[in-house]
Amino acid sequence: MAKEMLSNEISRVKFNPIIMNASGAKCTYEDELKKLAASDTGAVVLKSTTVEPRKGNPKPKYWDNEFGSINSNGLENLGYKKTAEMADMLAKEFRKPVIPSIAGLHYEDYLTMAEELGKTKAAALEINLSCPNIPGKPQVAYDSLQSKKVLEKVRELTNKPLFIKLPPYLELIHQDEILEILLEADVQALILINSVANTLSIDAEKEQATILPKKGLGGLGGKFIKPVALGQVWSFHNKMKEKGKEIPIIGVGGIYSGTDAFEFLLAGASAVQVGTAYYQEEGKIFRRLKEELMDLLEAKNYKNVKEVIGKLKTIEER
Ligand code: RRO
DSSP: OOOGGEEEEEEEEEESSSSOOTTTOOSSHHHHHHHHHHHOSSSOOOOOBOOOOBBOSSSOOOOEEEEEEEEEOOOBBOOOHHHHHHHHHHHHHHHSSOOEEEESSSSHHHHHHHHHHHTSSSSSSSEEEOOOOOOOEEEEEEEEHHHHHHHHHHHOOOOEEEEEOOOOOOOOOOOOHHHHHHHHHHOOEEEEEOOOEEEEOEEETTTTESSSSSEEEEEEEEEGHHHHHHHHHHHHHHHHHHOOOOOOOOEEEEOOEEEEEEEHHTEEEEEEEESHHHHHHGGHHHHHHHHHHHHHHHHHTSSSSGGGTTOOOOOOOO
């Protein structure tokens, strides 16, 4: 019984537990990936890859504290050929879903990578439309026509489940606009949310930005963004429910505890990912989160995570 308590399926991909890493933190190189895969993570999500290997942005490009992190990694990765090799190795050696992530610098890059990674043993492909840190390259997800073009063509090139990584849309009509495209495209999950773009932290003593790229601007993650992420999950969940077509949501942004994961389930997430907290606590965080979530479900008399999804109550007017 308890063994299946934290399990759920998205498009026939089984996650047990539904808690996994978010693309980005400590999932680029083979040694990191093997350590991650050996932990209690419910899946192995790889760092977003590009066609060619990249060193990414110049250092310092990461800052964090107890409330979260700001990164401007700039797509440091080994390129899609090596990523495909690593995905196959991980799928062979570990009995859990392996999910490579692709982030094209150009439209054609998405197609090349989707086709080739589609031939691997990956359980699904993450299509990252929301990298915030490449100077001169706006996020694809904020251009709905370009997003439509990418998603339609990628779908023609692979049969793998497609999990779409999105940024926050702080205006509701922008959510409606992208949702129309997502609901027409044949995609199997929405990953909400990527880091909050173009934020700044300052070292007041030095009177200096804490990271170097983009004059100090980078993507915000961790506790700072949990209410933003929950708001996106809840809003997209409600909008899809109203339309009668629900694409499962994977929630991410500020999960440090079992209670945080539970909140994302209530707001409509079918699974969750951990970015900054995994970076800070490393692989052992997955066992802790699993135990905390299991204890919470038991205390509340839930038999399975599935019973919690989207069950958030709103306050009624009196
Ligand atoms: O590599 C990065 O700088 C990066 C990416 Br691709 C992303 O999707 N989100 C993020 O916070 N950083």
